[in-house]
Amino acid sequence: MPATLTLSHPAPVLPSVQTVSVSDLSNGERTVALYASDLPDGYRYKRGDDALLVAWILQGADRLGLDRLRHLAALEAGYRRLCARNKATAEQKRAHAERFPDAKRDRRAGELAALVTHFASMTDEARERGGRFLLDGPCPECGDTRQVWALWAVDADADWYEEGYGPCSLCGGAA
Ligand SMILES: [Zn+2]
Numbered sequence: 334m335p336a337t338l339t340l341s342h343p344a345p346v347l348p349s350v351q352t353v354s355v356s357d358l359s360n361g362e363r364t365v366a367l368y369a370s371d372l373p374d375g376y377r378y379k380r381g382d383d384a385l386l387v388a389w390i391l392q393g394a395d396r397l398g399l400d401r402l403r404h405l406a407a408l409e410a411g412y413r414r415l416c417a418r419n420k421a422t423a424e425q426k427r428a429h430a431e432r433f434p435d436a437k438r439d440r441r442a443g444e445l446a447a448l449v450t451h452f453a454s455m456t457d458e459a460r461e462r463g464g465r466f467l468l469d470g471p472c473p474e475c476g477d478t479r480q481v482w483a484l485w486a487v488d489a490d491a492d493w494y495e496e497g498y499g500p501c502s503l504c505g506g507a508a
Contacts, residue, residue: 359463366393
């Protein structure tokens, strides 16, 4: 995303045609939309700014287009998943930094999106999409075979384990 997106004037300009409502967007999508919007760096939330935050989200969604917004949000979720398990490769880190060059803005957008989620409703579809993720490139755990060799508990109480292939837990939910 070009850095110039973050340097624009602070007043949000509403898209001329609003094709999407904030309730149609998952938390991750709201985050990416805020990142891409005119949200000023260093913005501090004030009581009564709810409509302003929503306007920025719609602006960012309009700017990216829904398909790209959803794709970026899914990749972001995949990246967080990799990082949580300390599995992100250098290539994946680089790709993430290219998509979201300003880590501070990314973090701030996430905080503000969570705040919006306190007062704005979310459709079931958006909530369900929020649980999905997409890994950038092959899964570092299984190389996209979707299976890993491991010890699997047959009966953990009885301490009974068997070695073999089972579903990869890192990418198991990814398409
Ligand atoms: Zn995997």
